[in-house]
Amino acid sequence: MTLMEKEILQQPQVLKNCIDYNRQIFSEVSKAIKQKTITNVVIAARGSSNHAANYFKYAFESLAKIPVSLAAPGVNTMYNAELDLSSCLAIGVSQSGMAADVTAVLENGVKCGALTLSVTNNLESKMAKMTDFHLYCNAEKELSVAATKTFTAQMCLLGYLAAYHSQNDQVQKELTQIGDNLQNIFDLKPQIQDLAQKYKDLNSLIVLGRGTNYPIALETALKIQETTYINARACAASDFYHGPFAIVDQNTTTLLIAPAGNSQKDMQDLKEKLLGVGAKVLIITNQKQLAIGADGGIVYDLQGSDYITPFYNVVVAQMWACAMSLARGLNPDAPRGLQKVTITK
Template identity: 30%
Template sequence: MCGIVGILGKGPVAAQLVDSLKRLEYRGYDSAGVATLDGGRILRRRAEGKLRNLEASLEKTPLGGAIGIGHTRWATHGAPTEANAHPHATERVAVVHNGIIENFRELRAELEAAGAVFQSQTDTEVVAHLVSKALEAGASPRAAVSQALGRLKGAFALAFIFAGEDDLIIGARRGSPLAIGHGEGENFLGSDAIALAPFTDAVTYLEDGDWVALTREGVEIFDETGAPAPRAAVRAAAAAIVVDKGNHRHFMAKEIAEQPEVVGHTLACFIDMAAGRIRLPDGADVDFSKLDRLAISACGTAYYAGLVARYWFEKFARLPVDIDIASEFRYREPPLSSGGLALVISQSGETADTLATLRHCRAQGMRIGAVVNVPTSTIAREADVVFPTVAGVEVGVASTKAFTCQLSVLAALAVKAGRDRGVLSEDDEAKLVSALVELPRLMAEALRLEPEIERLATTFAKAQDVLYLGRGTSFPIALEGALKLKEISYIHAEGYAAGELKHGPIALVDENVPVVVLAPYDPLFEKTASNMQEVAARGGKIVLVTDGEGPEHAGSAFAVLTLPKAYAFVSPMLYAIPVQLLAYHTAVFMGTDVDQPRNLAKSVTVE
């Protein structure tokens, strides 16, 4: 996850920028850079690799200036080279950026046609040229940024400095976090409170859609409509820790909110954003055309990710998939093909049953692929191929962001398999990749349902039983929703395939049983809506989670949660968000220990 720092200081800031960037190293990065204003001119230093390389560059050619921005980059568009490192700049503006600009190709073509000359392969440089063009047309820095934000599509955080403006930094967030640090005669901007801790413990967290103009004497915050939007400052005790809760009550809440950012960074490992194609990480390539079957194994939430992946691999690659709960895999004694591929999924990379499955498959001569969040874990070390999730540290025991990152990796692998096996054309791949690239923005929009979901949670907290229903890839999300509610609220919940309703579960339905129906408006919607009416006829409290035209068919639903319309391919990641939030707010209302629920551990390291 890229890291952003901005300083409006009282003296030279280059060394302070680097020190703050060091506090963001935990987010992961492959290049770094800083830009300052000295004598009104924008000056930059950038370097590939670790921050020590940037420090060496600054030692050789120091930067002056009491205002500056810094960045640690996780490459999305373009290789991790010095030319692609941030900040990106024109003579008028420098910018650092976290996230993805979805429409950068169209904007770049437009700007190049108008005479802009690009120096990098990144989407970020488009932002610099957009703002520069507005400045050249006579707009003020504030107006230029506001105009540019109106043209950008995606999920991102941005920070700008401007030539000749030594008392102004502008920041903006849409889907990626950004915080303001308040000082006396100086102010700061950062990806999180950890970066700001050396300077201040007074922090304001921007809300989604906000942008801010910082001077040394104060800050002006505006919402996405451009209206002034005062946000409260809080005290952040982040100086001595690596991960804090930010402005969230629990780690789980923070981790749910981080999903647009971490999913974007995970996808960047598997997608060539510029070309719109799948590109697996170095050393992680697999030729799916040589496989007759794929074996997937995992536990808990990771198992549900594997269930979704089965739909994808079989639909888009016509590759048969066997999937097992890891604790049952060896005891079922399935026949395994020597030379075949076993795919294991684990957040921690230390899950005992999953590790045992890995070793069992290896003993049968299979090649091992691991979808894992900890690259130094046992599973990662013992696998032949590692497909990394870039979820970052997940503190909450109930997995949230790790789950959607696992799904993102598996989705990319399914598209790769489809191309390898000749099932998907280049155009098919481009459409599916485009859907994945849009996902962080759509997830950020989905998070805006939180106030509705929080109100709904008061009803769920009174229930003794809750049912979750879904068809197709929504069925595993129904299972995951039920698991989340059980894990942290201790309410009994079950997930079912909607078509199974009349085969038993409907006997549980009465006016005291909430029934969550996950129904994207897709070819399966009508069948799921029919099941929903069967629930309504028996007095069940239906909570319909849908999109597009779905709300028009809600009937007598108790509540409707309307998600942004998305390509059906990515709906599992999107629909995970409301079920996570529903479980979270129900548990908070009931007063349970959300981050450390009873009887559970983050990593199950014994069988």
């Protein structure tokens, strides 16, 4: 079994551990947000962590009704600009806690008196020690280059913060139950392996999602890129109509992240349009009806709100990427040209 497979299977315990470890921190951060009258959030991250940050944007804005901006760290590191973040909550997300450009955004925040929060899997990292608060992934060391358990831990921590601050007990409860439900996804391994065998020779793939599952489309494309070397690209379903749809023809293969929920009708309409121009359509969904007419995909039997289905969808995607890598004779634990800790400035 590869390291990536092992770490995928560790996620039920990781998701439980990360919430349990940080319960007091959620309370303290929420209290500080209210005391400081925070009106904006700026969140900085790279790679998979940036996709977790994107999920947080959807969750925090829709639940807490406070605007969230995704930082461009190069503003600090390339242009030496210092932003006025004094009325903001500045968040940095990095599994290693060593991302230099993300650290620069936090340093900017500290200097101007912002409320600061880091989310890492490293208690001894600079980011963890420099911020007012730290949410610890508590995932043990991640050995595979492709992030799996640290990504879902980051999403879980950020989602729980959004639910806690907005006093949404239902979403908090659902987040604590995800780990118990993941065995239902793991049981789909034979179907996922069959899908990998069928599509192992793909040269390109377009991954589409909307709302809280748009970040999952981004993460799915990244996992496919780094483990299989397939030219996978992601796009928000709504943006896809603004130009990219023109590249679609009978030689195009797409993957829709399309669970039941707020984006269901939009994804159904997009599926029909893609099929109408002859594209191949794969789908990850929890609605059998949505899969009708698709060329293939994975249907899982778990329900949840738009804040919960991203976890199920991304675990399916992780398993498929790993299976595709192995089917292509590759090692998903050691992608060419990549290393576990990437230091960008």
